[in-house]
Amino acid sequence: MTSAPLEPFAVTIDFATGALVPDPDVLDRRLADLDGYFVADIDDPGVGAYTVHEVRVPPTGNNLLSSTTVLAPGKVGDEYFFTKGHFHAIRDRAEIYLTLSGEGLLVMALEDGRTVTKEMRPGIANYVPGHWAHRSVNTGTTPLVFYAVYIGDAGYDYATIAERGFPVIVVEGEEGPEVRPNPRYVAS
Numbered sequence: 001m002t003s004a005p006l007e008p009f010a011v012t013i014d015f016a017t018g019a020l021v022p023d024p025d026v027l028d029r030r031l032a033d034l035d036g037y038f039v040a041d042i043d044d045p046g047v048g049a050y051t052v053h054e055v056r057v058p059p060t061g062n063n064l065l066s067s068t069t070v071l072a073p074g075k076v077g078d079e080y081f082f083t084k085g086h087f088h089a090i091r092d093r094a095e096i097y098l099t100l101s102g103e104g105l106l107v108m109a110l111e112d113g114r115t116v117t118k119e120m121r122p123g124i125a126n127y128v129p130g131h132w133a134h135r136s137v138n139t140g141t142t143p144l145v146f147y148a149v150y151i152g153d154a155g156y157d158y159a160t161i162a163e164r165g166f167p168v169i170v171v172e173g174e175e176g177p178e179v180r181p182n183p184r185y186v187a188s
């Protein structure tokens with residue numbers, strides 16, 4: 001059975017700020033929401049980490065959900081600010097990230113601990129296949145803004161990352177960002 005057609009529509013995206021017009025759903029994540037995710041302790045839990053601006057469509061397998069994410073620059077200890085990161089609840093659901101401004105790294109991990117890290121900068125479209133947890137990291141000094149598109153019924157599994165962490169962390173090294181093993185990663 002196929003579903004009834006939706007009305008076609010468009011949104012306007014400000015590439016510098018990630019603002020969407022119209023912009024009905026905005027999620028605000030502070031460092032407090034990332035408590036326990038960084039190796040070091042968080043000094044100020046009130047600091048804003050990222051906002052997600054979501055295009056509103058029904059979250060079903062026949063639709064594409066999309067959003068802009070605006071990830072602030074900053075560090076906790078040596079680690080650059082990052083998004084929580086998640087697997088999709090339906091594991092094989094894929095996603096595309098198009099970076100609009102700023103610079104960063106997209107860290108992806110399988111449940112067996114294998115990782116792949118890809119550059120994020122304006123004009124790069126990253127393909128995140130199903131089964132890969134994904135987290136973006138702002139390694140620059142300006143907001144990292146990207147547009148994500150994913151299959152509508154993908155859902156979110158945050159718990160696995162909250163419990164085990166990512167296998168790698170991204171820290172500021174002598175010569176720029178370095179990807180290192182996460183000392184707190186819980187291998188399966």
Ligand SMILES: O=P(O)(O)OC[C@H]1O[C@](O)(CO)[C@@H](O)[C@@H]1O
Nearest residue numbers: 052067068069083084085086148
């Ligand atoms: O959902 P997280 O892991 O907090 O990261 C936020 C970003 O990831 C997405 O959930 C898409 O993967 C976006 O909605 C948002 O871009």
Ligand SMILES: [Fe+2]
Nearest residue numbers: 088095134150
């Ligand atoms: Fe996702």
